[in-house]
Amino acid sequence: IKAVLNQFKPMDCEQGKIRIGTMGDGGYVVPNDLDGIDKVVSLGVGVDVSFDEVFANQGANIYQYDHTVDNVPIENENFHFQKQQWVPVGSPDGKSLPEICEDNGIISTNNAILKFDVEGDEWLCLREVPADLFKHFRIIVCELHGLHNLANDGFLFGAWSIMNKLLYSHQVVHFHINNCCGV
Numbered sequence: 001i002k003a004v005l006n007q008f009k010p011m012d013c014e015q016g017k018i019r020i021g022t023m024g025d026g027g028y029v030v031p032n033d034l035d036g037i038d039k040v041v042s043l044g045v046g047v048d049v050s051f052d053e054v055f056a057n058q059g060a061n062i063y064q065y066d067h068t069v070d071n072v073p074i075e076n077e078n079f080h081f082q083k084q085q086w087v088p089v090g091s092p093d094g095k096s097l098p099e100i101c102e103d104n105g106i107i108s109t110n111n112a113i114l115k116f117d118v119e120g121d122e123w124l125c126l127r128e129v130p131a132d133l134f135k136h137f138r139i140i141v142c143e144l145h146g147l148h149n150l151a152n153d154g155f156l157f158g159a160w161s162i163m164n165k166l167l168y169s170h171q172v173v174h175f176h177i178n179n180c181c182g183v
Contacts, residue, residue, distance in 0.1 A: 001151065004159050004163065007160075007163040010173050010174055011172060012173075013031045013174075016031075017032060018030060020050075020054050020055075021048070021053075021054065025048065027050060028051055028141045030139050030173075031139060033139070034139075037060050037112070037138065038111050039061050039109060040052060040063070041101070041112065041115070042063065042115045042116075043100075044086070045064045045069065049064070049073060051141075052079065052115075053074065053076060057076070060078060061104070062080065063080050063082075063103075063104045063106075064080065064082065065095065066081075067084055067085035067093070070083060071083075080104070082095075086116065086121065086125050088124050088128035089128060096129075097133060098129065101136060106136050110136055110138060111138055112137050112138065113137060113139045114134070114140045114141070114142075115140075116142050117143040119145055122143075123145075123155075127158065127161070127162060134166065134170060
């Protein structure tokens with residue numbers, strides 16, 4: 001367990017950090033390396049799109065996927081919402097990350113952001129993503145759910161593998177526990 005938790009240890013960030021979005025759940029701390037960001041893949045948008053809105057207002061295209069809401073709470077010409085679930089392998093009910101990247105031209109850039117908050121589905125979906133796909137995202141912002149399950153060997157091994165995959169091309173620069181409902 002300690003080895004997995006050590007993977008979350010934040011590294012120094014030369015550019016400094018900035019909070020984007022609301023001060024509560026829906027806002028995220030990211031490296032202040034945002035010049036040229038032209039695309040954001042936002043998986044699990046819910047009722048708060050304040051993070052997405054900041055980039056949309058700067059001209060970036062925001063590709064939003066969420067099967068739990070009928071539409072985003074505000075309109076923006078740069079929002080491209082699809083009522084679809086992020087799934088490990090494409091199906092009629094949803095799209096995989098490779099499909100999403102192909103459909104939206106992410107594979108032709110390295111100036112994109114990947115943001116996901118999918119309430120625990122991330123583990124199954126990330127397991128199926130090829131590690132080299134993450135190189136197209138300058139920044140990955142995520143909520144990882146279920147870490148209380150690290151005492152379960154199956155979950156522990158899966159988390160270890162997925163973190164290694166993410167750390168192949170990225171490093172942790174900020175980490176905090178979910179504080180939306182108290183600690």
